[in-house]
Amino acid sequence: MSLVSDAERRKILVALPEPVDERLELLIRVARAAGIQVSRSQMLAAMVAATPTAPRGLSRMVTRYLSMELPAFSEGHPNGDLPEVTHPGPRRR
Numbered sequence: 111m112s113l114v115s116d117a118e119r120r121k122i123l124v125a126l127p128e129p130v131d132e133r134l135e136l137l138i139r140v141a142r143a144a145g146i147q148v149s150r151s152q153m154l155a156a157m158v159a160a161t162p163t164a165p166r167g168l169s170r171m172v173t174r175y176l177s178m179e180l181p182a183f184s185e186g187h188p189n190g191d192l193p194e195v196t197h198p199g200p201r202r203r
Contacts, residue, residue, distance in 0.1 A: 114159060115152070115155070124154070129180060129183055129184070133183075134150060134153060134154070135195060136192075137153055138150065138153055138195050139192035139193055139194070139195055141153070142192070142193045142195065143191075143192050143193055
């Protein structure tokens with residue numbers, strides 16, 4: 111059985127708005143709290159793999175993101191004791 115997660119890799123350069131990058135870190139911490147060891151690239155790949163491919167669903171998702179305001183984006187972040195995450199390589203700013 112071949113897994114998507116084990117397929118040949120392709121490196122990409124992605125620049126994220128700071129609030130989105132902070133959300134990515136939060137998602138990784140939530141996953142770790144649930145006992146799931148996941149890297150930033152694995153989390154991003156999981157989200158891309160789960161994204162709808164139908165034009166209507168994709169359009170709604172992108173339109174919602176492009177019109178989202180900062181206060182609304184920050185609402186609903188989980189609170190509580192989440193594990194710290196350390197990443198290999200150079201430190202992020």
